[in-house]
Amino acid sequence: MLEAYLFPISYAFLTFPIAALLCAVPFLIVQYRKYGYFNKFRGFLLYLFLLYMMNAVYLVLLPLPASRHNAPMNVASVMQWIPLNFIQDILKETKVVWREPSTYMLLFKERAFLQVVFNVFLVVPFGMFLRYYVRSTWITCLVASVGLSLFFEVTQVTGIYGFYDYPYRLFDVDDLLLNTMGGMVGFLLAGWMKNHLPRLDRLDEKVDLSQKRVSYTRRTIAFCMDGAIVLPLIGVLTVLNLKGAYFIVVIAYYIVLPYMMQGQTLGTWIVRVQIRGAGEHLKLKEVMIRNGLLYVVWGGFHVLLITVNTAGSQILLVMYVIGVVLLDGAVFLHVLLCLIYRDRKLLHEAKSGTRLAIVDNHSINKAG
Incomplete structure (x- = not known):
């Protein structure tokens, strides 16, 4: 019986790192948008909940049939x-003699009883999370627990929504009752545990966003978000044979747009940061130097490599490739030093006199 539970749990832990990586960016974006920064304790709770949900789903669904074309179960x-x-x-299978308390421990070795215990404990963490993290009411917890259990049961009885020819698990109304009971037990336990854990509504009381640095993780997310918008535009314009498509899009998106939108592109807006200059208002010159160095100059060197490649001169191509590799090496080393020495500013920020700042819900904080 124990092995039947250890098998899906081991798979959940093995695949958790992959799921954690896939969820990292959405988790971070939600935290940035809602709170303005990423709190490690709050993040720990989210990842703990992810691990729990993976274990719960794997316990309910695994092991799977060997083939999609499985045989029907031998049940009425x-x-x-x-x-x-x-x-x-339990009464049919138990070896317990109810008049002899010394035999009661046999229950913990019997399948029917352990199945009941499993179905209750399966949803206990869910109820705890709803009350402590989401701060839901008992009615919400009750409805959500029923919904989660119903999702489990329907997924099983439909053969994972038709993926398998026949259901490979029963739909049991007792599972709904026991799962729901587990959710409510978790809700009650969270009422006691929250007195021994940090209050989530007070985690941000002493946090001053104006004193927080914009992390390189946050910068990277914004950079990738912007790239996901800009690169397809460049590709479409290039296919349409528009000369200088890269430079047109880059100048419009990374220079004109931030200047008009108070230092923000879509990527920096998503993670709640913006470019701030030396004065109260961002100047066009500051944006031109900052993003010009980064996207027009550095990015432009890579784009011009295509032109050199089609020029027909192998010597020129080799020399240009070496130059780009050396430039990238210098940029990598510079970024690495900035990561090691936090007081060191990135070149495009130092030359332009700009910095990235966290955007407050009501005002612009002067964070760097």
């Missing part, structure tokens, strides 16, 4: 609608 019906039928199952 795949639906069990009799409430509290688990009591009868």
